[in-house]
Amino acid sequence: MDYEYDTLMSMLQTSVSKHLMDEHYTLIWANDFYYRMIQYPREEYESLFHNRPDLYYPYHGYRDEWEKIVAAVTQMLAGGRSGYSLTTRMPVKGGGHIWVRFVATFTNEYINGCRVSYTSITNIDDLVRVQQDQDITYNSLPGFAARFRFKRNHEIDVWDSNDQFNGFFGSPEDHGAFQALLKREMKANERAVVEHRREIERGDPVRMLLKLHGKDGQTAWLQTQGECVDWMGGDPVYLFIFIDITDLTDLKEMQRELEEQAQQLREALALAESATRAKSDFLSHMSHDIRTPMNAIIGMTEIASNHLGDTKKVSDCLDKITLSSKHLLGLINDILDMSKIESGKMVLSDDVVSLAEVMENTVAIIQPSIKERHQKFSIRLHDIHHEYVSSDALRLRQILINILSNASKFTPAGGSVTMEVEERELLSSGFVDYRFTISDTGVGMKPEFLSRIFDAFIRAQDSRTDKTEGSGLGMAITKKMVDLLGGTIAVESRVGQGSAFTVCLPFRIVDAPGDEAPGPSDLCGLRILISDDDGMVREYTVEALRELGVEGEWADSGKKAVEMARAAKEAGRPYDAVILDWQMPGQDGITTARQIRGEFGPGLPILIFSSYDWTDIMDEAAAAGVDGFLSKPVFPSTLCRGLRRYVLRQLPEALEQPQSWDFSGRRFLLVEDNDINREVAAMLLADLGAEVEFAGDGREGTGRFRASPAGYYDLILMDIQMPVMDGYAAARLIRAMPRGDAASIPIVAMTADAFVEDIAAAWEAGMNGHLAKPLDITVMKREISKLLTSE
Template sequence: MAKNVRKFLWISLICILVLCIGVFVWITAYMIDENDRTISDVGEIYMSEMGKQISMHFATVMELYQSKLRGVTGSNPQEEADGADTAAEELAASAAVFGFNYLGLYSGNGSYEDVLGGEIVVDGEEAFTAALKSGEAKITDAKNKDGETLLLIGMPAAYPMGNGEISTLLIAGVPMETVNETLSLEIGATQVYSHIIRHDGTYVIRNADAAESSYFDRIVDYGNFDGQSPEEVVGKISEAMAAGAEYSMVIEINGEIRNTHFIPLKDSDWYLVSVLPYGLLQGPTTRLLYQRIYVAIGGCMVIVLAMLLAYIRYFRMSRQQMRLLEIAKKEAESASRAKSAFLSSMSHDIRTPMNAIMGMTAIAAANLDNPAKLQDCLKKITLSSKHLLGLINDVLDMSKIESGKLSLNMDLLSLRETMDSITNIVQPQIKAKKQNFDIFIGTIQTEHVYCDGVRLNQIFLNLLSNAVKFTPEGGTIEVRLAQENSPKGACYVRNDIRVMDTGIGMSPEFQKSIFNSFTREDTSRVRKTEGTGLGMAITKYIIDEMGGSIELRSEVDRGTEFHIILDLERGADQEKDMFLPDWELLVVDDDELLCRTAVAALGEIGVDADCAFDGKTAVEMTIRRHRERRDYQIVLLDWKMPGMDGIETAKEIRKCVGKEIPILLISAYDWSEIEEEARAAGINGFISKPLFKSTLFYGLAPFSEYYRAEYEQDREEADDYTGRRILLAEDNEINWEIVNTLLSAHGFVIEWTKNGNECVERYEASPPGYYDAVLMDVRMPVMDGYEAAKQIRESGRTDCGIPIIAMTADAFTEDIRRCLESGMDAHIAKPIDIRELLKILKKHLRKK
């Protein structure tokens, strides 16, 4: 059976091959014959269209010359002509300006006077002048005294002539050679050229190798026609010209076949003869013909081979499909593992702030009798809660990040508060690994910029989280921030951010792919470290969306540095004028850069400060000033210094100068860890790094009598919201209890409705002005918040403009936009930040 199949296939293949050869031999002969006819047809079409184009160009050129002739008369109005001599001079000057080589006048009785260019002999003068006098547009040619051929045009004009008559026509001429160049009738790169002839065949313009005085003589002398005599062809051409019709033919002259086309020219008795050498079309079309033949033969062979391969392919198809299914399975498993790894990493990242929240809650519960400690714990719980909320938002927004639709919410933020928040979040991780951490602040032009705060936190936390993971115990992690002028203009500031560590570093190969999604270095050094490989890709995406850049420098076992540049819009400085008394301070820090930048920042707020780079020098400087009775007003000590640390330095200073000089500890670490020991050593307080100008100001201001009194006055002048009524639409009882508790503590009276419909009914049943504001949840049963807000706005009441504030867990940019479009005044996201809510209420509540 298999043998019969093979025999059948071979016989079929031979028969198909023979049939293909026979068919293609016949097709080849037929195509060669058709190729010649096609060349003639294409040549005729081409020459016809080209002739029409040249004819239209000729008409356009003639209209241009007529326009120029009108320009000559326009420059010399006939009614202002002042004598024959003057008129002739002015006309001649104008004609030369407009490019005419000849100008003459004709009177009504046939008198002629040349104005420019001398005497000429006009071809068909009577017919030419008669046509012009009758108002027709007419052109002809003439010979000047030098034998040069001119193209003549004319128009009616009345100018005084030298013989005392008044002219009826103004005739102008240009060299026929100029016309030839303008129309590009000579042989060019395409080898196509043209003649202009009269009805009798004589040349007006002659090009190429034509030596005869008549084109018809050239045909008769050299023409060779298939089945026709030259005289018969000349007769047909003459008949077509007499009828004003187009005519095409193929002629062989001197062994060269040429496509020739005749077309009449407007406003003349002339014909345009365009010539295309047959070889220009024959060569490409013949090559195309043989290419098609070769391709067809090749195609036949391909078809035969395809038939053979089809049978083989059929048997292999199932095996290949199984392989593809196996590959798809592995890809799906890989994607599943990547997603699982991502969720594992997110679990780790979520647990970090959760650990801080739970730990600070436990500490707060153990220190209920210590208000300062309790306040510090609550502050850190709030910061960690915000970070946790940011992570949750990132998870919910992941699909948008992957699809390239990440949206940024550029709002005003404080870099000082951002860096404080980052410091508090990463401190527990750094403490657990016993690493050294510091933040250095360089020159800062403005602490307030417009940026997406959540995304900026995400950038810092991604980088610092990696630094903590891949830096061993005892290693160092640093963050440096400085500002300079931005190339984007005075409204922007360039933020130079560096995150550095002394960790395990990266290989050069991995550095090339670190910003790719789900990418991790597959070495024994990092296998035990959890991570998705997604953080750096997201970081790069966010920075790109902000219009910034990120660069990486790393060496294996030497550490890593990420350098970020962000040009951010400057924000208005929200801090009041910061200026301290002209104190003299001592700043002690083993990092020279930090010490000098702190001194510079103190100088900007009016304080003169000295530097010391170790504890021993600080003690010596303090003792020397004390002996000179020029004690420092305040001493700022870094906690972690080699040799003598901040606490030991404070003890030595107290031994020599007593307790009068305030000593403050500066550190990026948690003050609560060392507060008891620091107080015992004589340290009066703590200033947390990073040392922004405002950080130093608010840390030192309490030691000034002026600002101490001002702070006490500010605390006494709190906003009073007693009796202000708020209508709350919220379907969740726990949320109602939280809002009621938080706002009632500030004097607000809260009335609760459980859905949008109840909210509208309660509002409409109240007298105008009864409620001061409406807090509106968005997702509620019966009627949602969007519809409720619209109905309140459309109620027609005098207080329909009551402030309506969206209070919802729908926190994305499009959700905020939809709330505002439905008529709400502002938006606040759950979980509620009471400070933010009070700020919004203060902004929108009417004064009473």
């Protein structure tokens, strides 16, 4: 867990360090980014400077910067402050420096009698250099510009100045302390500064009108505006801009330019401070969110170990460990995704995507959350004509799941979540626009949060949602993925009424696979009765049947469906099948199926369709006479497959039963260098009847395969990151061996490398499948079973 925590700290792209508040400000610990920022390897830094910053700064010729830091710390401690912030220069290896922003917090923790502090250091070098080199440079500002340090002894030092200032008053060597410069002018100028002393001591903006003489004796009336840009040893450092208003005809325009430049300065400073605060807040939240499930995992493990004889207690502990582990994995995945996106390394795939399959998988993933909260879940389709498109199915599914998960998470028990999918228009030849709208009746969002919902590290500060866990990255990741796919995302929300997210994505149309194409020729002439209490679902389903050449009629209740089926039979035009919604008010689908089966006997196919998980009612449905199930949303291909299977009987065994995962008699070779990972995988497979043999790295794995007779192993599970020989090289070597089963034996990557490019690399190395760690037992069983049955 410490390794994962340190890894997460390193991925924040900001320096985080822990210090003793002794005379050396001794460094106790720092993340990897700290050392990357100063360009020293950790070992070299410790060897040269013994973790003492008071040696590091003078060594590089920056003793004045170190004294500035010491002065700030000393003043804040003396004033009883809880921390400090400071903009300064940090030396780096090889000479030179970078501009950084320190934000430090003093804790109540003590080590050997010395107080401990935590410091976040943000690299703002680019921002400062932009200010220096582009729009906000001294030489580009209108009029004279200079920075002054207002000392507590009432002296005023010129820190630096632009060419216009130096040209009027003389070079820094000439004008020296600004206090002396003022004294050679009228007393009123000195009084102007004194009158604003209180505002200056607080760091507030100030404006003054001064009459000054230049180095050549010329006189100028200068309108002066100052902004506090830094603090040095507790003294405020101000940037002052002087506009010559001697020529009053130019006053208005010059004042406007002054305000614009001052606003640019404020915005630039606010940007740097906001970024620092956001990352600091995120670090605080993530520290809590990561340690919470870690505490549960460690605590429940200890409790289970102490109660091994109490199977009920152990089972409860294991359930809570599983829940906490999945939550921790979700946090890690969010941070990994965000890091990948921010670094520009997120790779999108371009595959043939079945929207029906994406929707079915999405619904299957979100169903447990909906069921646990007793929420109503409905899906509606509009004008779907192109089900198969080219896109990244994984990212599309992730976008929908992120939004649906939030909708369910922030909707109270008994509320509703609705997803609507609409094919809108052909954007150009071969392309179509899809709109996904996900709405809920949840708690809603305040306007001030709504405007920042897609920012990273942002979470709503609201008593209604404080207990809801999350990383604050989900919506930021969603927005960036939508952008990568070339789409748009918008949100509307009202507090207490709910929210609605709308995602529009362009897709390139592709042809359906041959066996999936919904050809109407074999379905023409069928008459189907649809019963659903949702009018939009009824109308869409009847229209989809019509496009398949099927005559569809609808009923708005179970009772009405029975009456219509009876009337059709009496009129000599019986229905070829009846499709019933499961959860209809009054008389549900199973009750209706039981009544129809009782009246019409076994010859009439009866199907149930629903967006809920029906595994709990399969036995009851079968007993009521139900032949099969269809998943909502009902795409045309879903109807086509269902009618061919259950009405035309083109596919065997209509009613699906839970699949049996029995690998008895199968022998697997597990190539894995980590003992614990090897034990976990072996035990899971052994519980399914498989015999498992081991190899500790790729070279040993290829040797075992080479030494075995052909057909000895049924499947190879291959880790990727291993010493001696990695999984890619091992897979290629096996495929190149001159033996009959080398080209055909299934090889499955089993690795923590889970991005799209990692999966592609496994395929390129000759592997047949990919399992991401930590292992999902259901996914593992399904993947292995699929490969074994396809032999």
